[in-house]
Structures are given as structure tokens and as C-alpha cells.
Amino acid sequence: MVTQESNVFQAIADPTRRAILDRLRGGGQAVNEIAGRFDVSRPAISKHLRVLHEARLVTEERDGRNRIYRLNPEPLRELDRWLDDYRRFWTLNLLNLKKHVESKGKKP
Amino acid sequence: MVTQESNVFQAIADPTRRAILDRLRGGGQAVNEIAGRFDVSRPAISKHLRVLHEARLVTEERDGRNRIYRLNPEPLRELDRWLDDYRRFWTLNLLNLKKHVESKGKKP
DNA sequence: CTCTTGCGTAACCATTGAGTTACCTATTGT
């Protein structure tokens, strides 16, 4: 089932969250490690991590008093599938689009 | 140059806007045609179209008193490029991630 | 046991965003 994980789109809409995912490509990190790189407060990062976690884009694992967040790229496949419907358009390099213009703009 | 077209992420974050893009895959349409399919008002659609237009995801062409909006998938390539950095992660099916865990969680 | 550290959460504030209704302009048809 798919539930409502379509909030992936929402999750990646924020540049800070994209930057977090970016950093996490280098491996899992604790919250303070992540927050240290941004000029926003730790609670703000914590909230971003929650959004990412709800979108299943990160996993959370407790390690003593640390919490390690790791990238989970799987939900991005949904994005990839969504893009598929549009990919054909840019591979067909817009010629059919132009054709459509002409077929519609028929001047009498 | 890239200017600040990164609002593509923002533009596709809204489900209504994604639905509009979806419909536009079938060819350009006038605003009323588009708005007719949604249960939101025409001004709302108009604003969505503006956002999409600013993200260059649609083109606007005046045809008499109509305005034809057409899909322009080109900015979605930016998304595709962004995804590229993550695609390797789901093709390398998370094994390197696991490796990273182990190399970090070295217990003495 | 006590102090410190890591982090989530609550409470709050400012900004943004999506939606509405009302109005105005431009173009077409009679």
C-alpha cells in the first residue's frame, strides 16, 4: 500500500531539508552533528528531521543518548516514478508540444 | 546560469499544482478549461498557474481573450539531476549505508 | 548520587500560502 507518503514532495520542498539529506549521503549523523553545520537552532533541525522521518526519508536509531539519523532514499523512488511521466516530454524534446501549438492555433 | 529556479521544488510541492501539470500533459489548455476540473475557484487556479509560470513549468500564450497554458517540462530536469545523487543509493541498495554504520559504530 | 550532555517537545511568534469574493480590463459577438 502507499498510504499517504506523497508528502515526500512536501519534505523536499524546503532547502534546509534538502541540505540535510545532502549531508546524510555521507553517512548517518547525530542531531548535534547535523545542526552544527547550519545557522539555525537545534530544535529547528529537530523539527526538520521529524518531517523527513515522517516522509520516511530518514531513519532514526538511538545510540545511547545520541540519535543517529540516516538517509533512506527509498521514498525518492516515488518522485522518480512521478518524473517518468514527464521524462518522455523532454526526451521527445518539445517537438510534440510545438505541434500542439500549431494544431490549436489554426487561423481561419 | 541557474538564477533561482530552484523553486521548482516549491512549485511541485502542492498537489493541486501537480494535478495541473498532469492535465497539461494532454496538451495546452485555457484557464477555464483547467479550472473546470478542480473544485477550487478560478482565481485560485490562476495563482497556481502563476507559481508554475514563475518556475517556468508552464508557458503562457495569449490567444484572443484566452490564455493557453502549456507544459514546459524542462525545469524538471533540475529535479532529475538532483535525484541523480540519490539514485546511486537505491541502486547500490543500501549496503554501503550499512557499511557506514559499522565503520562509525566501532565499539571499543 | 549529582552534573553534564543530547535531544525531543511545548509555547509562542512571524511569515507564507492557499483559498475566497469583489472588481477591472481586454477581447469577441451582436
Add this chain to the structure above:
DNA sequence: ACAATAGGTAACTCAATGGTTACGCAAGAG
């Protein structure tokens, strides 16, 4: 010229979002 139609824009409301500070709690460290 005038009525009707297409659609953008202004003004406003309300909810969601991103940020903050203050606090609380669990897990080492001494």
C-alpha cells in the same frame, strides 16, 4: 456601441510552516 466572456489582481481570512526560547528527561561521566 454594448453585452458577454476570459482571466488577472486586490484585499482579506485562516491554516500551515519555519524559526525561536524555555523546559524536561534520559543516558553517560565524575
